[in-house]
Amino acid sequence: MTALADPTTSTAAVRTEPAIVTSGRARTALAIARLATGFIFLWAFLDKTFGLHYSTGAAVTEGSPTLSWIDGGQPSQGFMKFAAIGPFKDVFANMASPLTDWLFMLGMLGVGAAVMLGIGLRVSAVAGSLIMAMMWLAEWPLQQGSTNPLIDYHVIYALVLIIAALTFAGDTWGLGKWWANLPAVRKHSWLR
Numbered sequence: 001m002t003a004l005a006d007p008t009t010s011t012a013a014v015r016t017e018p019a020i021v022t023s024g025r026a027r028t029a030l031a032i033a034r035l036a037t038g039f040i041f042l043w044a045f046l047d048k049t050f051g052l053h054y055s056t057g058a059a060v061t062e063g064s065p066t067l068s069w070i071d072g073g074q075p076s077q078g079f080m081k082f083a084a085i086g087p088f089k090d091v092f093a094n095m096a097s098p099l100t101d102w103l104f105m106l107g108m109l110g111v112g113a114a115v116m117l118g119i120g121l122r123v124s125a126v127a128g129s130l131i132m133a134m135m136w137l138a139e140w141p142l143q144q145g146s147t148n149p150l151i152d153y154h155v156i157y158a159l160v161l162i163i164a165a166l167t168f169a170g171d172t173w174g175l176g177k178w179w180a181n182l183p184a185v186r187k188h189s190w191l192r
Helices: 024-050 077-083 089-095 098-117 121-139 153-166 176-180 183-187
Strands: none
Touching: 024 098, 024 153, 077 089, 077 098, 077 121, 089 121, 098 121, 098 153, 121 153, 176 183
């Protein structure tokens, strides 16, 4: 029987990934999925910040390239004003502002870096899932003509973030064990 708390103290023992995922191969697969998903978020930040000519800087509408964030581009506003569809189109267009650019970009950077490092996976799962839910709503896949009316890449990314957080996937090929032993994280388990 594994004790989660030492009866002589009030400090709970730190749970680690091997206690939840007993297969080494499964832990490796979770680490790879975590790193790949983290890189998706981090890449979105890098490409939109520096215009690396993948989704940012490539030809978009009317033959004009989008600008990188550092060159005056608006990473969330263009999408929210012109690409959002469905019943929430006007809601997103009205929310678009420099503040949404900052929130989106900090979200991409924070989620991407934390997930790749394997730290703060619970917070990252919530933040990343919220970003994905908002993007899902903005792209509104429920309309006919979408590739799948319910499950698209936004849902899959959110699920991977949640699975990584629940399985402590940052412990393998990440800084999760070190992070979990920090006094603040031991005191506030939601930071794990």
